[in-house]
Amino acid sequence: MPTLTYRDALNHALREEMQRDPNVFLMGEEVGVYQGAYKVSRGLLDEFGPMRVVDTPITELGFAGVGIGAAMVGLRPVVEFMTWNFALLAIDQLVNSAAKMRYMSGGQVGVPAVFRGPGGSALQLAAQHSQAFESWYAHVPGLKVVMPATPADAKGLLKSAIRDDDPVVFIEGEMLYNLKGEVPEGEHIVPLGRADVKREGTEVTIICHSKTVAVALKAAEQLSADGVDAEVLDLRTIRPLDRESILATVGKTHRCVVAEEGWAFAGVGAQVVDIIQREAFDELDAPILRVTGADVPMPYNKHLEKAAKVDPAKVIAAVNSVLYRE
Amino acid sequence: MAGSTAAGPRKRSRGLDSGQADEYRRWLRQMMLIRRFEEKAGEAYSLGKIGGFCHLYIGQEAVAVGSLAALRPDDYITCSYREHGHALARGVPARTVMAELFGKAAGSSGGKGGSMHIFDASLGFLGGHAIVGGHIPLATGMAFAIKYRDTDQAAICYFGEAAVNNGAFHEALNMAALWKLPAIYLCENNRYGMGTALERASAIYDISERACSYDMANEVVDGQDVLVMHAAMERAVGRARSEKLPTLLEVRTYRFMGHSMSDPIHGHYRTREEVEGQRKRDPIALWSKRLIDEGLTDQAVVKALDREVVEEVEDAYQFAEQAPDPAPEELYTDVYAGS
Numbered sequence: 063m064p065t066l067t068y069r070d071a072l073n074h075a076l077r078e079e080m081q082r083d084p085n086v087f088l089m090g091e092e093v094g095v096y097q098g099a100y101k102v103s104r105g106l107l108d109e110f111g112p113m114r115v116v117d118t119p120i121t122e123l124g125f126a127g128v129g130i131g132a133a134m135v136g137l138r139p140v141v142e143f144m145t146w147n148f149a150l151l152a153i154d155q156l157v158n159s160a161a162k163m164r165y166m167s168g169g170q171v172g173v174p175a176v177f178r179g180p181g182g183s184a185l186q187l188a189a190q191h192s193q194a195f196e197s198w199y200a201h202v203p204g205l206k207v208v209m210p211a212t213p214a215d216a217k218g219l220l221k222s223a224i225r226d227d228d229p230v231v232f233i234e235g236e237m238l239y240n241l242k243g244e245v246p247e248g249e250h251i252v253p254l255g256r257a258d259v260k261r262e263g264t265e266v267t268i269i270c271h272s273k274t275v276a277v278a279l280k281a282a283e284q285l286s287a288d289g290v291d292a293e294v295l296d297l298r299t300i301r302p303l304d305r306e307s308i309l310a311t312v313g314k315t316h317r318c319v320v321a322e323e324g325w326a327f328a329g330v331g332a333q334v335v336d337i338i339q340r341e342a343f344d345e346l347d348a349p350i351l352r353v354t355g356a357d358v359p360m361p362y363n364k365h366l367e368k369a370a371k372v373d374p375a376k377v378i379a380a381v382n383s384v385l386y387r388e
Numbered sequence: 389m390a391g392s393t394a395a396g397p398r399k400r401s402r403g404l405d406s407g408q409a410d411e412y413r414r415w416l417r418q419m420m421l422i423r424r425f426e427e428k429a430g431e432a433y434s435l436g437k438i439g440g441f442c443h444l445y446i447g448q449e450a451v452a453v454g455s456l457a458a459l460r461p462d463d464y465i466t467c468s469y470r471e472h473g474h475a476l477a478r479g480v481p482a483r484t485v486m487a488e489l490f491g492k493a494a495g496s497s498g499g500k501g502g503s504m505h506i507f508d509a510s511l512g513f514l515g516g517h518a519i520v521g522g523h524i525p526l527a528t529g530m531a532f533a534i535k536y537r538d539t540d541q542a543a544i545c546y547f548g549e550a551a552v553n554n555g556a557f558h559e560a561l562n563m564a565a566l567w568k569l570p571a572i573y574l575c576e577n578n579r580y581g582m583g584t585a586l587e588r589a590s591a592i593y594d595i596s597e598r599a600c601s602y603d604m605a606n607e608v609v610d611g612q613d614v615l616v617m618h619a620a621m622e623r624a625v626g627r628a629r630s631e632k633l634p635t636l637l638e639v640r641t642y643r644f645m646g647h648s649m650s651d652p653i654h655g656h657y658r659t660r661e662e663v664e665g666q667r668k669r670d671p672i673a674l675w676s677k678r679l680i681d682e683g684l685t686d687q688a689v690v691k692a693l694d695r696e697v698v699e700e701v702e703d704a705y706q707f708a709e710q711a712p713d714p715a716p717e718e719l720y721t722d723v724y725a726g727s
Contacts (some may be wrong), residue, residue, distance in 0.1 A: 087536070100596050113535075113536060115392040118563070119559075119562065119563065119566070121562070121563070123525065123555060123559055123561040124525050124528070124555075124556065124558075124559025124560055124562070124563055125525075125559075127523075127524070127525020127526050127528065127529060127556065127559075127560065128521070128525050128526075128528050128529035128532055128560070128563060129529060129542075130525075130526055130529060131466075131525060131526035131527060131528060131529020131531075131532070131533070132530065132532050132533040132536070133529070133531045134514055134529070134530065135464060135514075135525065135533045136533065137530075137533050137536060139529075154519060154522055155525065158519050159519075159522060159523070159526060160524055163515070164722050164723070164724070164725070165500055165722045165723055166497060166500065166501045166505040166507070166515070167497050167499030167501065167505070167507035167509070167515065167722075168495075168496065168498035168499075168500050168501060168722060169498070169721065169722040170497070170507050170508070170509040171507060171509050171514060171515070172725055174725075199491070203723050204723055204724070206724075226725075226726050227724075227726075228724050228726035269584055296552065315707070372436065387446070
């Protein structure tokens, strides 16, 4: 199996889907001539031409709406946001147009579009460029929210998202683009709505998604050296959330830490915890703890930034706490 | 200034073509149908049979009728939330529209959309949309899809003059001109965004001038004259089909009713005298007089048409009233594909 970066895995998914279906096209800022702000679309303009790899003005609200309108009449746009921070300008289109069209039209008009780009923080990009908005989109019925953590999932989930008949918010990790991993060639499909156990364990589960998967795996490794056997469950899709997999892991380990990059208040973890307390209360041997980004705008200073972010040490501390160790 | 709006461009329609008499009478009937439909909708709203917001189209009928008559069945149409008239003129049955206003299962969206969200995909009627300006980029996207598939369809977007101060308008028109898309942006300038007069919201008075920012073809159109409206739309449609170029039409019209059912006809923002003055250019009265003057119809035919549309609206009302509500399980359908 070839080893690819997360970036190239996304690139392969786009290329294969554009080869498969002439209705699939890519639009966004710098996706063509510049080859992508993060080079995810490298080579696609040459292969598919400017009608299918469309450079847009810096106008997120406008081109998100253009993608939705094209999807309403049968095309399958992949709309790239340079980052999800900029997509706030387009949130009216995602929430009021894309998410609701099928319902408002009594099932007559769907929006088979993918909105993708990097979310969350990178390194010292400060407050306006370092935000995790998945819980905002996951709040809205009509949208699906997908967040791959590995190159293989990036490819398989993007292919599924493009083939999906509903609008999909596909949030990548800027710090993941260079991550390498094995990726199956050709028709590799990962279904939406299925979580994945990234590490088997018996004593505690770390539930995570996107960038926090790598953090959780690192924490689990260190815990293992310390004699603690942790399971890592990668949600992969935030909406629809894989309730069964969450309940299965809690039924197995009986202790749980939920990690996410975003702010705690009304975050993804809050929803996970709600499911567990309602449906698996008797399975729990300890209260669930959450590890989240600090409840502040992201600071620029690198020490302050580090303090604001989820890291293995914070996850390990939470795990020790739910295990009543130390 | 107030008196000049509907008159605006003063482009006189030329002599009528007697070979088109049937088509002209069809326009008259459509305008009369919309008028009677909206009067009935207003009545039903007052009786509590229609909920939510209800924005009537009375006074603006010639805009939808004249412009939609220039389109083909395969063109794409998007509207704002004041769209009952456009739906009827496009051919959505009065029963289906009224049932949607009543929130019934037989409505165009199965009762889930309501007055502001009328859809009929089979007619390319792709919605009533209720965020001011939000649907303008959607129409640009439909025009993009037309170019992508290289057909000679057109995508038409109706919106009020208040929407042109919104960023969505600017972004959508810029891309349409930049990419040479077959879109027609039809601004129904009825002078008021809710209660705010055009000159209290826009730095320039002539909305058509905004097209200059995008080097886009534009026209000012008298929206009370159905023939002038139709001719202007034909020019725009021709530009879209043969040159794949967009057009901004500023159509000057006037809303004879309040913004919505909760707004009185005169309100605090316009005078009775102004409304009465504008009513002198009632599009239906102007058109029926014109047809009679030119010998293409007579008073008896007009009366017969009125009886017909009153009956059609009454039938739609009875149908909507008797139609069942959506089944409770419909609450959770149509959220996602296959649901």
